[in-house]
Amino acid sequence: MWNKLKVSQDYKTLKDMKPTKCKVFCLDCSRSKMLFDTEKKAQTFIKFNGDEIKSQTGYCPTRTYYCVSCCGFHVTSKTDSSVIVSKTDIVLEKYREYKVVHDEKNRVNKEKQRLRKLEKKKLMM
Numbered sequence: 001m002w003n004k005l006k007v008s009q010d011y012k013t014l015k016d017m018k019p020t021k022c023k024v025f026c027l028d029c030s031r032s033k034m035l036f037d038t039e040k041k042a043q044t045f046i047k048f049n050g051d052e053i054k055s056q057t058g059y060c061p062t063r064t065y066y067c068v069s070c071c072g073f074h075v076t077s078k079t080d081s082s083v084i085v086s087k088t089d090i091v092l093e094k095y096r097e098y099k100v101v102h103d104e105k106n107r108v109n110k111e112k113q114r115l116r117k118l119e120k121k122k123l124m125m
Contacts (some may be wrong), residue, residue, distance in 0.1 A: 028069040028086045035072040039064050042073040 024035045036042035042064035054060035062074035069088045 024070055024072075026067060026070050026074070028067060028088055033067075033074050034068075035067075035070050036064070039066075039070060042075050046075055060091050086093065 022035050023032050025031070026033045026035075034042075034045065036045065046061045046064070050060045050062075056091055059077040061077050062079060064073045064075050066072075067074050
């Protein structure tokens with residue numbers, strides 16, 4: 001579709017064709033962001049709107065990434081993806097750590113209960 005666009009006053013400009021309905025509130029970063037269904041759609045957005053965004057804000061989106069919280073793709077101007085750790089991943093990791101500790105406590109408590117029962121049985125004999 002984009003490559004078939006002819007520059008004419010009869011056609012909408014690229015600015016008018018920018019997606020406006022795909023903004024969502026991302027819980028990971030606590031702000032509104034563009035959300036794309038596929039990585040290809042996000043890359044196409046960067047390709048056709050990157051220069052305009054850079055002229056308006058000084059930043060140009062350079063890559064896409066999958067957002068676990070939104071279940072879709074966002075665009076970013078940050079080049080290093082290893083620095084970005086989502087809040088969702090942090091919460092999941094803390095939950096896993098808690099679960100390991102909690103499961104161990106439960107196991108120890110069950111073992112103590114089992115030993116108490118055995119002691120009672122021995123005392124009753």
